Amino acid sequence: xxxSTFMAISAFSCLATINVANAATEVQWxxxxxxxxxxxxxxxxxxxxxxxxxxxxxxxYKGNYTETMTAAVAAFRAKKQPHIVxxxxxxxxxxxxxxxAVYPIEQLxxxxxxxxxxxxxxxxxxxxxxxxxxxxxxxxxxxxxxxLWYNKDAFKKAGVEAxxxxxxxxxxxxxxxxxxxxxxxxxxxWQSWVQIENFSAWHNMPTGSKDNGFSxxxxxLTFNNxxxxxxxxxLGQWQKDGLFDYGGRRGDSxxxxxxxxxxxxxxxxxxxxxxxxxxxxxxxxxxxxFYSDVVSKPQNSIIGGATLWTLKGHDQDDYKxxxxxxxxxxxPEVQAxxxxxxxxxxxxxxxxxxxxxxxxxxxxxxxxxxxxxxxxNEPTLNSxxxxxxxxxxxxxxxxxxxxxxxxxxxxxxxxxxxxxxxxNKLLRKFEKANK
Numbered sequence: 356x357x358x359s360t361f362m363a364i365s366a367f368s369c370l371a372t373i374n375v376a377n378a379a380t381e382v383q384w385x386x387x388x389x390x391x392x393x394x395x396x397x398x399x400x401x402x403x404x405x406x407x408x409x410x411x412x413x414x415x416y417k418g419n420y421t422e423t424m425t426a427a428v429a430a431f432r433a434k435k436q437p438h439i440v441x442x443x444x445x446x447x448x449x450x451x452x453x454x455x456a457v458y459p460i461e462q463l464x465x466x467x468x469x470x471x472x473x474x475x476x477x478x479x480x481x482x483x484x485x486x487x488x489x490x491x492x493x494x495x496x497x498x499x500x501x502x503l504w505y506n507k508d509a510f511k512k513a514g515v516e517a518x519x520x521x522x523x524x525x526x527x528x529x530x531x532x533x534x535x536x537x538x539x540x541x542x543x544x545w546q547s548w549v550q551i552e553n554f555s556a557w558h559n560m561p562t563g564s565k566d567n568g569f570s571x572x573x574x575x576l577t578f579n580n581x582x583x584x585x586x587x588x589x590l591g592q593w594q595k596d597g598l599f600d601y602g603g604r605r606g607d608s609x610x611x612x613x614x615x616x617x618x619x620x621x622x623x624x625x626x627x628x629x630x631x632x633x634x635x636x637x638x639x640x641x642x643x644x645f646y647s648d649v650v651s652k653p654q655n656s657i658i659g660g661a662t663l664w665t666l667k668g669h670d671q672d673d674y675k676x677x678x679x680x681x682x683x684x685x686x687p688e689v690q691a692x693x694x695x696x697x698x699x700x701x702x703x704x705x706x707x708x709x710x711x712x713x714x715x716x717x718x719x720x721x722x723x724x725x726x727x728x729x730x731x732n733e734p735t736l737n738s739x740x741x742x743x744x745x746x747x748x749x750x751x752x753x754x755x756x757x758x759x760x761x762x763x764x765x766x767x768x769x770x771x772x773x774x775x776x777x778x779n780k781l782l783r784k785f786e787k788a789n790k
Contacts, residue, residue, distance in 0.1 A: 379404070379411035382676045383437035386414055387423040387661065388497070391628060395696055403683045410676030419605075420661060421747055424449070427666065431456050436666045438677050441496065443661040444483060445746040448568065450664055451492065452744065452789040458665040458674065460681065461491040467671075469678035475703050476685075479655065479729035483740040484662050487569075493662035494681050495702040497693075499625040500656040500725045501549045503644065507637040509537055509618035518641045522589070525619070525644045529598040532618045539600035540593075541619035542608040546601075547753040548659050549621050549643075551578050554586060556738035557643055559654040568742040572786040576743070576778045579771035582649055588767035591760045601761040604754055609633075623659060624725035627698025640721045642728050654738045655731045660699060691715075700725050744785025749778040 388396045393416055400412040417423040420443035427440040431453075442450055450457055464471035473481055473491045480495045505518055510528075513535035519525040529540020543549050555562045555578060565574035593599040600617060602608025612620035613633040621643065630638060645653045663684075665677055683689060690706030693699060695715050701707045707726060710716065716723045732738075743749060756774040759765035765773075 379409060380673060380676055382410055382412045382439065382673060382680060384412055384414045384439040384441075384663075384680075385417045385423055385427055385437040386441040387416070387418065387420045387443070388441070389416060389419075391632075392497075392697060395693065399684065399689060399693070402689075403680055406683065407679070410679060412676075412680050420446070424747075428453070431666060431668070434668065436668055438669055438673060439663050439665055439680075441661045442493070442664050444659055444740070445743075445750060447484060447492075447662075448742045448744045448746065448785070451486075451742075452785075456666055457492070458667045459486070459490060459492045460494045460663075460665055463665055463674055464678050464681070467675045467678045469675075469682055471682075475705065477700065477702060477704060477707070477726075477729070479734065480658060480700065480702050482734060483658055493664040494685065496663050496684070497625065497660040497697070497699045498658045498662075498702060499623040499660045499699050500658050500729050501543075501545070501553050501621055501643060502624045502640045502724050502728065503642065504612060504620040504622070504626070504630060504638060504640050506612070506615065506618040506634075507639055509535075509615065509636070513537070513618070515618075518639070519619075519644050520642070521647045522586070522644045523647070526589075526593065526598065529593070529619070533597055537618050538597075538616040539611070540598040540617065541621065542600050542602045542611045542617040543621035544602070544604070544606045544608050545622060545659070546604065546757050547750045550586070550590070550757075551583060551753060552741060553643065553656050555583065556655065556657045556740075557645055557653045558582065558649050559735055559737050561737045562741055563743065566736045567740065568744075569736075569739070572744060572782075572789060574743060574782060576749075576775045576782065579775040582646070584767050584771050586646070587757065587760055587771060591763070591767055594761050595763065601758070623698070624700065625660065625698045627722065628696060640724045642724060642731075653731065655734055656725075656728045657738060657740045658700075658729065695722075698722070698725070700729065743778075743782060744789065745781040749781055752777045752781075 386396055396414050400414045404411050417426045424442050424446050430436045480498045481491055484493050485491055513531045515528045515531050519528045532540045552562060561567055562578040563574050563576045565571040568574040590599055602611045611617045613630060685703055687705040687709045690701045690703055691709040694701040753774050756770040760767050760770045
């Protein structure tokens, strides 16, 4: 019934858009959602446009996250910026430092008189995007966290009776899986996010000083600690042993899981739609593993994904349209639909409750794993996220250094020390440029 209602609205939206196109004020929305999620973004815009005749949201795909943010920065300098731009979480510090470019969403909603209460949103989501005085800077949209995807059929054939909860169990399960014919036990994507950033939060360890960058630009990276080094060393050895198989940055390694090569995969909960479509086996998702000799129980994971930032420089009446769209976007019905279709977490408590009422989690066991993992414990200063300048470039450095471990050209100790040294140089450049 829920999907049929949306289909009906979509059908109506085509006619409505034609009738009001000449009168409506256009609101440009630049985004980084390709493929099926790009279609879903278009649907959200079309459905909103069908609800009123004053504004027309126009979604425009601008490439991946980095390309979209870069395009928006260039457009602002040329005074051709969109109203809304989707920026991934590691671009938060860069957007905050863009003086005069950003119209904070909570301030915008207040200025145009649109009802807004940040307490309606999931704490684990909004904490990443608030200012030092507690005001929400951008509108949460596609938020996710890494989970452990696993092949239930491969587990059964290999005699793996329980999903691993610790890294010791990951190794044991991987050996059984490989012995039974799997090409590898596990792989993962977005390796800095999963194996350093979330790994640290999961074990309640900082990745840097100054509360992971939240408390000052004079932060320094500190993830080259003995626990992270040991973990990366273990992964390097498991790569040699064939238990782990590196498949590239971002989501490049997805086929290793969906084609059955690797029975486990650590990456975003937002791959739910892709895995459901591509996997020819019964699969599940569980929480990330942890080292039981480091912590007695895991802390909480941190989010990835992106938010929608509003840029200044447009007529004030345009921002009324932006505000109306943001209200629509965060409504329980829209958020529950987006969550259920994609695997991104619902950004509001109401959307989560609606998904429960609709029986989504009962019909699709494990799809609430990401929400439970993010909310496992009250976030600490170590597990509230991170806010480092130039972190897009720093992630590239981390990728390079990790890849040197995977190809056995560098030790884990040297790679992590070098990553921190190179990363801190970029932090100092950012601090100097934004004092």
